[in-house]
Amino acid sequence: MRFDKVVRNKLFGLIFAGNAVECVYCGKTYRKFLHEGVKSPAFKKYKVAGGGYKLNVQCVNCGSVDRSRLLYLFFQLRTNVFKQKTDLLHISPNKEIANGLIAPTIHQTVGTIEPEMYSEYQPVYMDIQEIKYPDQSFDVVICCHVIEHVDDDEKAMREIHRVLRKGGFAVLQVPLALNLEKTIEDRTLKTDKERKRMFGQVDHVRLYGLDYFEKLTKAGFRVVPDNPFTNKWMDEKSLKRQALDPIEDVIVCFKD
Ligand SMILES: [Zn+2]
Structure with a gap:
């Protein structure tokens, strides 16, 4: 770890010393x-669930945020990936999640259009609009906060569905606008300022509304959002200690 980061972590560690979150x-x-x-x-x-500025989110030490803690806990508590052999395709991963899924049972393939960013995982160059793997190659696909950057999102969803094995599932998180029925998408926007105003971030090409689920269904998935608060797969004390966001679901997409 770099010296300035060590000093910063020590300093923040003192300021934030306590035992309310973990x-x-x-x-x-x-x-x-x-x-x-x-x-x-x-x-x-x-x-918007899974996006925007929030208090009480980022770990002082390792930098994990609420949405990555949610996913790790989901894989640990709601799936068998740590118990049985799993071929997992992880697309442009958040590194905390990728590191959390390094286990003897899991063969993790990292696919990305930016291999230089993920050299520690021996990544495979991959455009998710055209995945260079045969049909039914993976048991699990994780694609978190990527699809909102991709031009042809419906093609990307169909590609993820195609490379999944029957009985497998994908976790397809996006920033999801809960107060918006229909996705905002406007290809004519050219400037960063316009995109930030309309989609929330300069590098997003749309802002998903609740019709995100219909798009996934159209691509062939059976979509089952899984929320630890409403489905009670963690007790209240643990939810609070991990500082998870009650409005954020894990968007689980099965291939039946
Ligand atoms: Zn941490």
Whole structure:
């Protein structure tokens, strides 16, 4: 770890010393987590799950955020990936999640259009609009906060469905606007400023509304959102200690 990061972590460790929250990745406990996220009027207006600026989100030590802790806990508590042999395709991963899924049972293939960013995982160059793997190659696909950047999202969804084995599932997280029926998409927007205003972030090409689920269904998936608060797969104390966001579901997409 770089020296300035060590000093920063020590300093914040002292300021945030406590035992109210706990990071599932590094095991450290704090009074609270750091704030994190993009301050975006669009995300606020449309009540976007999995995006935007929030308090009590980021681990002081390892940098994990609530959405990555949610996914690790999902894989640990709701799936068999740590118990049985699993071929997993992880697309442009969040590194905490990728590291959390390094286990003897899991063969993790990292696919990305930016291999230089993921050299520690021996990545495979991959455009998810055209995945270079045969049909039914993987038991699990994870694609978190990627599809909102991709031009032809419906093609990407069909490709993910195609490379999944029957009986497998994909976790397809996006920033999801809960106050928006229909996805906002406008190909004519050219500037960063326009995209930030409409989609919440300069590098997003749309802002998904609740019709995201219909798009996934159209691609062939059976979509079952899984929320630890409403489905009670963690007790209240643990939910609070991991500082998960009650409005964020794990978007689980099965190939039957
Ligand atoms: Zn941590």
